[in-house]
Amino acid sequence: xxxxxxxxxxxxxxxxxxxxxxxxxxxxxxxxxxxxxxxxxxxxxxxxxxxxxxxxxxxxxxxxxxxxxxxxxxxxxxxxxxxxxxxxxxxxxxxxxxxxxxxxxxxxxxxxxxxxxxxxxxxxxxxxxxxxxxxxxxxxxxxxxxxxxxxxxxxxxxxxxxxxxxxxxxxxxxxxxxxxxxxxxxxxxxxxxxxxxxxxxxxxxxxxxxxxxxxxxxxxxxxxxxxxxxxxxxxxxxxxxxxxxxxxxxxxxxxxxxxxxxxxxxxxxxxxxxxxxxxxxxxxxxxxxxxxxxxxxxxxxxxxxxxxxxxxxxxxxxxxxxxxxxxxxxxxxxxxxxxxxxxxxxxxxxxxxxxxxxxxxxxxxxxxxxxxxxxxxxxxxxxxxxxxxxxxxxxxxxxxxxxxxxxxxxxxxxxxxxxxxxxxxxxxxxxxxxxxxxxxxxxxxxxxxxxxxxxxxxxxxxxxxxxxxxxxxxxxxxxxxxxxxxxxxxxxxxxxxxxxxxxxxxxxxxxxxxxxxxxxxxxxxxxxxxxxxxxxxxxxxxxxxxxxxxxxxxxxxxxxxxxxxxxxxxxxxxxxxxxxxxxxxxxxxxxxxxxxxxxxxxxxxxxxxxx
Numbered sequence: 001x002x003x004x005x006x007x008x009x010x011x012x013x014x015x016x017x018x019x020x021x022x023x024x025x026x027x028x029x030x031x032x033x034x035x036x037x038x039x040x041x042x043x044x045x046x047x048x049x050x051x052x053x054x055x056x057x058x059x060x061x062x063x064x065x066x067x068x069x070x071x072x073x074x075x076x077x078x079x080x081x082x083x084x085x086x087x088x089x090x091x092x093x094x095x096x097x098x099x100x101x102x103x104x105x106x107x108x109x110x111x112x113x114x115x116x117x118x119x120x121x122x123x124x125x126x127x128x129x130x131x132x133x134x135x136x137x138x139x140x141x142x143x144x145x146x147x148x149x150x151x152x153x154x155x156x157x158x159x160x161x162x163x164x165x166x167x168x169x170x171x172x173x174x175x176x177x178x179x180x181x182x183x184x185x186x187x188x189x190x191x192x193x194x195x196x197x198x199x200x201x202x203x204x205x206x207x208x209x210x211x212x213x214x215x216x217x218x219x220x221x222x223x224x225x226x227x228x229x230x231x232x233x234x235x236x237x238x239x240x241x242x243x244x245x246x247x248x249x250x251x252x253x254x255x256x257x258x259x260x261x262x263x264x265x266x267x268x269x270x271x272x273x274x275x276x277x278x279x280x281x282x283x284x285x286x287x288x289x290x291x292x293x294x295x296x297x298x299x300x301x302x303x304x305x306x307x308x309x310x311x312x313x314x315x316x317x318x319x320x321x322x323x324x325x326x327x328x329x330x331x332x333x334x335x336x337x338x339x340x341x342x343x344x345x346x347x348x349x350x351x352x353x354x355x356x357x358x359x360x361x362x363x364x365x366x367x368x369x370x371x372x373x374x375x376x377x378x379x380x381x382x383x384x385x386x387x388x389x390x391x392x393x394x395x396x397x398x399x400x401x402x403x404x405x406x407x408x409x410x411x412x413x414x415x416x417x418x419x420x421x422x423x424x425x426x427x428x429x430x431x432x433x434x435x436x437x438x439x440x441x442x443x444x445x446x447x448x449x450x451x452x453x454x455x456x457x458x459x460x461x462x463x464x465x466x467x468x469x470x471x472x473x474x475x476x477x478x479x480x481x482x483x484x485x486x487x488x489x490x491x492x493x494x495x496x497x498x499x500x501x502x503x504x505x506x507x508x509x510x511x512x513x514x515x516x517x518x519x520x521x522x523x524x525x526x527x528x529x530x531x532x533x534x535x536x537x538x539x540x541x542x543x544x545x546x547x548x549x550x551x552x553x554x555x556x557x558x559x560x561x562x563x564x565x566x567x568x569x570x571x572x573x574x575x576x577x578x579x580x581x582x583x584x585x586x587x588x589x590x591x592x593x594x595x596x597x598x599x600x601x602x603x604x605x606x607x608x609x610x611x
Contacts, residue, residue, distance in 0.1 A: 140574025146567040182538040184208035188253040191289045204481035211243040235332040248295040258303035264460040267516040274520035299323040349379040362454035368436030374400040380500035398455035421491035423470040426450040446472040460514040466536035510536035
């Protein structure tokens with residue numbers, strides 16, 4: 001077998017010009033070959049490609065063939081070697097490689113499948129490279145973007161926007177049932193002795209707790225153009241008998257709110273008014289102390305005197321049911337407008353309006369009456385500091401109350417802040433300042449007891465800490481059975497300072513009947529100047545649902561530590577993928593050039609051998 005040698009000049013010619021001129025000319029027959037500037041070989045190239053187009057097509061298609069029946073040669077080596085042997089023999093004029101006519105069916109059948117396979121392979125490779133390039137660019141962009149604007153910042157800002165469908169909004173809109181209401185009733189144990197004069201003080205026994213679950217639902221949500229959100233908050237209480245060891249049908253001895261409350265309300269009324277009220281009490285035989293069931297005390301406390309008074313003076317007595325919880329929950333539905341959005345980060349979820357007004361419209365002093373900047377305790381602003389004062393509003397307390405930092409606590413693996421209600425919150429001003437929470441026509445109440453009558457149709461009621469904790473000693477000494485304890489009767493909230501999410505809270509307050517100086521009512525004058533405890537309640541947020549606490553832990557404890565390394569890793573991974581794509585594309589194009597255009601770099605050397 002003869003090995004055909006090709007001169008180095010001719011090999012160099014084909015190496016430079018085959019891919020750039022010859023094959024493109026085949027693909028575009030209109031293109032001229034005059035660009036070839038080697039006079040010695042130009043006529044050969046022209047004659048070869050014009051007289052025998054099949055030869056030139058074979059150069060482009062040979063890579064995909066294992067044998068070529070036109071060449072009388074069996075190819076066992078690489079595509080480059082196959083091309084070298086074929087072209088070498090063709091240039092030396094070997095008759096065994098004279099290609100048949102271009103229109104030959106055999107030629108078409110032997111060369112038709114390989115190009116289509118190469119085209120499909122090229123298309124798949126190209127699509128894969130494009131897809132990988134997109135992924136690489138996306139990963140690199142995310143990595144670089146999160147180096148500038150961290151995932152931590154994004155999460156914190158998104159919470160402030162309260163976007164529908166995200167956890168912050170959904171958790172607020174339909175809060176989990178995590179708030180328990182515990183009610184403790186004060187039962188009078190010496191009613192007969194006090195009424196007959198043998199005892200000078202009322203004795204009380206605490207009964208409870210009666211446990212309810214408070215459900216909070218939000219509706220009619222409107223996002224306003226000024227960066228606020230308006231909604232309706234609706235609260236209801238549902239009895240939990242499985243958590244209560246007292247039957248609702250159990251009997252308790254209570255002060256008759258109709259008799260004592262209305263008498264106190266009429267403390268400065270005219271002689272004729274008092275006389276008419278006395279006649280009505282005697283006619284109905286109303287008693288100052290009554291026996292009731294627990295259910296009546298909480299939900300259905302009424303009296304014939306109250307029913308008659310409502311008929312006679314509906315403006316003064318709008319409701320004849322004075323049940324403790326009935327008065328709180330029978331219409332516990334309010335429209336609230338709060339600040340939201342990143343531009344209000346320090347005012348997040350603080351109130352702008354309550355029932356359409358920035359004030360309660362109960363107190364003369366605008367500062368004392370304002371609800372602006374207070375929160376209902378569902379959420380607080382982010383990045384709370386120990387110097388911050390949280391303002392908490394509960395409608396039943398008829399005022400906004402401050403919460404001050406007390407100490408750090410560990411909760412759910414995070415450091416949280418404990419804020420407490422100041423012990424002097426119900427006290428009168430110590431410096432002789434203006435009495436905020438007092439009606440101008442009424443006598444001042446002792447320190448530790450705060451008037452709430454404007455929120456209850458001017459009925460003589462007052463709030464205090466349970467068991468008169470922190471109240472003036474004279475208040476506590478006027479009755480028996482009070483056992484104040486700061487741990488049991490104080491109020492606090494534990495809040496995660498970064499997110500402003502309350503993790504646990506206990507809001508405790510006591511409702512008291514204020515009996516003022518009574519004259520003209522002989523049957524009840526011995527109750528004059530008394531503050532009678534009726535019940536105290538604890539609102540307890542017992543915890544957070546697992547998905548909220550888990551997200552909060554990730555945001556506060558994990559994300560700040562991993563976001564920078566994670567962003568660098570994503571950017572680096574994306575760059576590596578881009579390099580892989582580029583190198584892969586270069587290698588693929590080189591392979592296509594060698595395979596399709598039969599690069600002659602691997603042509604045999606110029607030496608001739610005979611075998």
